[in-house]
Amino acid sequence: MHRYPATALLAAALCGAFTTAIAKVPHLAQHGTATQLIVDDKPFLILGGQVHNSSSGSPEYFDRTVTKLVQLHANTVLAPVTWELLEPTEGTYDFAQLDDMVRTARKHRVKLIVLWFGSWKNGVSQYAPAWVRRDPVRFPRAHDANGRPMSALSTFGENSRTADKAAFTALMQHLRALDEQENTVIMVQVQNEVGLFESRDHRPEANSAFAGPVPQALLNYLATNRGRLTPHLEALWQQNGSKERGSWTEVFGSTKEGNEVFMAWRYASYIGDIAAAGKAAYNLPLYANAWLASGEPGKFPSGGPNHRVIDVWKVAAPAISLCAPDLYADNFKEVAATYHRPDNPLFIPETHADVWYKPSALLLHQAARNVFWAVAHHDAVCFAPFGLEGQAVGGPIATSLKLVSDLSPVILQFQGTGRMEGILQTEAPKAAASQLEGVKETSGTKSDCDIALGGYVAHVLYSTASPDERAYGLIINTAPDEFLIAGDGLVVTFSSATKREVGFAEIWEQVFVDGAWVNGRRLNGDQTNQGSVVQIPFWRWDNFDTATGPRVVKVKLFTHD
Numbered sequence: 001m002h003r004y005p006a007t008a009l010l011a012a013a014l015c016g017a018f019t020t021a022i023a024k025v026p027h028l029a030q031h032g033t034a035t036q037l038i039v040d041d042k043p044f045l046i047l048g049g050q051v052h053n054s055s056s057g058s059p060e061y062f063d064r065t066v067t068k069l070v071q072l073h074a075n076t077v078l079a080p081v082t083w084e085l086l087e088p089t090e091g092t093y094d095f096a097q098l099d100d101m102v103r104t105a106r107k108h109r110v111k112l113i114v115l116w117f118g119s120w121k122n123g124v125s126q127y128a129p130a131w132v133r134r135d136p137v138r139f140p141r142a143h144d145a146n147g148r149p150m151s152a153l154s155t156f157g158e159n160s161r162t163a164d165k166a167a168f169t170a171l172m173q174h175l176r177a178l179d180e181q182e183n184t185v186i187m188v189q190v191q192n193e194v195g196l197f198e199s200r201d202h203r204p205e206a207n208s209a210f211a212g213p214v215p216q217a218l219l220n221y222l223a224t225n226r227g228r229l230t231p232h233l234e235a236l237w238q239q240n241g242s243k244e245r246g247s248w249t250e251v252f253g254s255t256k257e258g259n260e261v262f263m264a265w266r267y268a269s270y271i272g273d274i275a276a277a278g279k280a281a282y283n284l285p286l287y288a289n290a291w292l293a294s295g296e297p298g299k300f301p302s303g304g305p306n307h308r309v310i311d312v313w314k315v316a317a318p319a320i321s322l323c324a325p326d327l328y329a330d331n332f333k334e335v336a337a338t339y340h341r342p343d344n345p346l347f348i349p350e351t352h353a354d355v356w357y358k359p360s361a362l363l364l365h366q367a368a369r370n371v372f373w374a375v376a377h378h379d380a381v382c383f384a385p386f387g388l389e390g391q392a393v394g395g396p397i398a399t400s401l402k403l404v405s406d407l408s409p410v411i412l413q414f415q416g417t418g419r420m421e422g423i424l425q426t427e428a429p430k431a432a433a434s435q436l437e438g439v440k441e442t443s444g445t446k447s448d449c450d451i452a453l454g455g456y457v458a459h460v461l462y463s464t465a466s467p468d469e470r471a472y473g474l475i476i477n478t479a480p481d482e483f484l485i486a487g488d489g490l491v492v493t494f495s496s497a498t499k500r501e502v503g504f505a506e507i508w509e510q511v512f513v514d515g516a517w518v519n520g521r522r523l524n525g526d527q528t529n530q531g532s533v534v535q536i537p538f539w540r541w542d543n544f545d546t547a548t549g550p551r552v553v554k555v556k557l558f559t560h561d
């Protein structure tokens, strides 16, 4: 093997011959009011795909899956690394799965988010290695209300916590050695959809802890953030007298909702401890994902980071940078809003890829529309449909991911500035509107949504072609009197707060050529309803250019009295 003499190495290092700038490790940073992920020293918008649970279970299958995700325009793959494969024998770590995943992501030039399936996945413990699951004495299970052991590990299992922490720390150490300079892995999810299918653990130790005092740190947080807590937690606390000390039932009541707060403290403390150890080994942003609350605690995993108890997670797990919704609910806008907070950027690690279990019209092509709302209205850090690999190349979600990805430099520039807004029609269309009918309506003052930006109000009329479609998109005030509009099913006019008349100076179709947005067609005539509106699609009766889906337009305005 050829070796450089030591003196030559020293000289080369001194004159900088070997020094290449090494980017900082991926981290979160503030940009105006937005929190963004910085990767390779630049803001990065995660337009990802979360693979099916077993898709990283063999190198060949993972390669096939990532190949498909790239065809669907995902820039990031979210995929499991499992405790059972990492530590098949107690104390012996095997990093083959992780090494292969990193190699595959690099080969396909995508980023990777590692999902650590450790003590819990979807409320149960099937990813804990067999040596853990077969020994309920060392690794105790949670108990149900009748005192019977459940299949899930208990948060009171100190040996479970220690073993999971050691494995996760080893994973993070290995990742650091492997990837600190390349930054292929940009974030790590710690566990998956945790919580108990019982409102609380009824093990004897759990019963004593539950009868004991609420930790002072949580009580201090409640008192300091009185009036700003999540409405659910605030109400629970108030209904029980807003106490500043007491047992769990005294402070939060003796209901299943009170039990949930206790479990949130337990899961967040356990996971926060594991996360802190992993972060000390390699300082990547870590997050926890939630099975959303619906019905009573225990029907959904009780104690997971759902929006009602995020505050508890913030106190108990400071090493977890954010709580993330697995957003399969139909009320996308409402759920997204509950997770977007000054201390918690919106990060959607799972959502319907397209048609899901319920093939209702409303769910059809949902992700293809919702991504615009997430990144523009909520300054989202990540939007990643689940099982994306099953979607069609060139289909609606692929088209949206490509367009949003091509727009991402401008989206990232305007996140957190108050100069960008999302558009998302959620209600059914009033009538199957034709574009021409829409135009007639906008010539009055009526619109479906008004957006104030840059001294103008954009009046947006939803103009979808069929009752199954919904309008969506985004609008950015890119410069004085200039707007970029992207989306579909839109008819837009502008008014000014100070001037009587607003006119369109120029309307340009935007096309993405060689990595940059440039002017395509100058739009006028039928494509703008004789210069009176911006509309996407430009003209429904054009049977020459039949491509459907979102488009991008740049508009320059003028005003006069």
Ligand code: DGJ
Binding pocket: 053, 122, 192, 193, 326, 350, 386
């Ligand atoms: C939510 C979980 O977090 C995922 O791992 C997966 O099981 C999906 N549900 C879909 O089944």
